[in-house]
Amino acid sequence: MNENEIQLKVQALVDGELTGPEAKEWRGRLETDAGLKELHARLTAVRGLMTGAELPRTLPESGDFHWSQISKAIEREERQAKHLARPASGANWLLRWVLPLAGVACLMLFLTLQQTTRPDLGISLGSDHELELSIDDLDVMTFNTGDDAMSVVWLDYSLDLQQDEMDLWLD
Amino acid sequence: MIALSLNNLISRFIFLVALLLFVSGGFVVAQADPITVQARLVLGTSKEQKGKTEVPDTIRKRLAKVFKWMKYYELRSRRLSIGDGATKTAKLSKTSKIEVSNRKNGKIAVSLFSEGKMLVQKSQTLKSGSYMVLAGGSGTDSAWFIVLSKNK
Numbered sequence: 001m002n003e004n005e006i007q008l009k010v011q012a013l014v015d016g017e018l019t020g021p022e023a024k025e026w027r028g029r030l031e032t033d034a035g036l037k038e039l040h041a042r043l044t045a046v047r048g049l050m051t052g053a054e055l056p057r058t059l060p061e062s063g064d065f066h067w068s069q070i071s072k073a074i075e076r077e078e079r080q081a082k083h084l085a086r087p088a089s090g091a092n093w094l095l096r097w098v099l100p101l102a103g104v105a106c107l108m109l110f111l112t113l114q115q116t117t118r119p120d121l122g123i124s125l126g127s128d129h130e131l132e133l134s135i136d137d138l139d140v141m142t143f144n145t146g147d148d149a150m151s152v153v154w155l156d157y158s159l160d161l162q163q164d165e166m167d168l169w170l171d
Numbered sequence: 172m173i174a175l176s177l178n179n180l181i182s183r184f185i186f187l188v189a190l191l192l193f194v195s196g197g198f199v200v201a202q203a204d205p206i207t208v209q210a211r212l213v214l215g216t217s218k219e220q221k222g223k224t225e226v227p228d229t230i231r232k233r234l235a236k237v238f239k240w241m242k243y244y245e246l247r248s249r250r251l252s253i254g255d256g257a258t259k260t261a262k263l264s265k266t267s268k269i270e271v272s273n274r275k276n277g278k279i280a281v282s283l284f285s286e287g288k289m290l291v292q293k294s295q296t297l298k299s300g301s302y303m304v305l306a307g308g309s310g311t312d313s314a315w316f317i318v319l320s321k322n323k
Contacts, residue, residue: 129293129294129295130293130294130295131291131292131293131294132291132292132293132294133290133291134288134289134290134291134292135288135290138290138291140291142293145233145236145237148301149233149300149301149302150233150237150301150302150303150304151293151295151301151302151303151304152237152304152306153291153293153304153305153306154306154307155283155290155291155305155306155307156307156308157285157290157307157308158307158308158309158310158315159264159266159267159285159307159309159315160264160265160266160267160285160286161212161214161246161264161309161315162264162265162266163246163247163264163265
């Protein structure tokens with residue numbers, strides 16, 4: 001056992017950290033070794049001076065800092081998982097149902113207003129009338145007025161309106 | 172016995188008369204009466220054109236209710252008396268004409284020709300007081316209308 005180990009053992013004896021047989025052994029050695037006895041006396045004196053003079057210090061984190069951080073991380077993840085799995089709160093219910101319904105209601109209101117503001121031309125599209133076209137690329141639109149008193153065939157065609165000279169002469 | 176056979180004879184006679192009336196009535200209904208159709212070539216425009224004849228007010232109101240133009244001038248008018256199953260032609264402008272056929276059950280067929288080619292044929296029942304209109308754009312600010320009506 002080297003000098004440093006011997007000093008540490010004496011220090012442990014002063015601090016009361018040695019077990020019963022070991023403490024008894026080292027007390028016996030103190031009786032026989034003057035150097036050790038002097039060291040023990042010096043350390044005991046220093047301990048006496050320091051007792052009550054040490055400033056109390058508390059660790060910012062507990063001794064099991066590493067494990068406590070892991071535990072906190074696990075708890076935080078569990079809380080987040082519970083939050084996600086939790087049924088919709090009042091605010092969520094509002095977002096999921098009330099806002100879409102309000103949107104649909106606004107759309108229907110808009111369409112209703114559009115219908116009421118549309119000018120009433122009294123046009124209907126259903127009819128038992130027959131239409132035959134001879135030119136394929138001629139655009140045609142046909143409709144009846146609401147009271148069925150006028151049927152219209154609208155052709156995308158510019159008709160020459162000039163009067164025949166013979167007719168003009170006859171008229 | 173004699174009274175019974177007389178009753179039977181009368182019943183058969185009444186039945187035959189009723190059958191004859193029914194058949195002849197149906198035949199009369201199936202016949203097409205001669206009709207008179209008025210065809211008007213009308214110019215619809217938003218600008219007033221002096222010297223031109225405006226269409227009758229009933230036609231103007233009907234057209235103005237549907238179309239954007241407010242002024243409707245009658246360029247030409249033809250009256251066609253069409254017999255049962257017959258077809259009459261009316262020339263409305265230098266290059267256009269209509270053919271009107273009198274079909275069964277008050278139905279008429281109107282064909283519009285332009286530059287010798289048939290553009291469209293429309294068939295419908297035309298009642299008195301109702302109008303068949305063939306129309307189209309002619310330029311940016313006017314339109315042509317062929318307004319057909321059945322005279323009473």
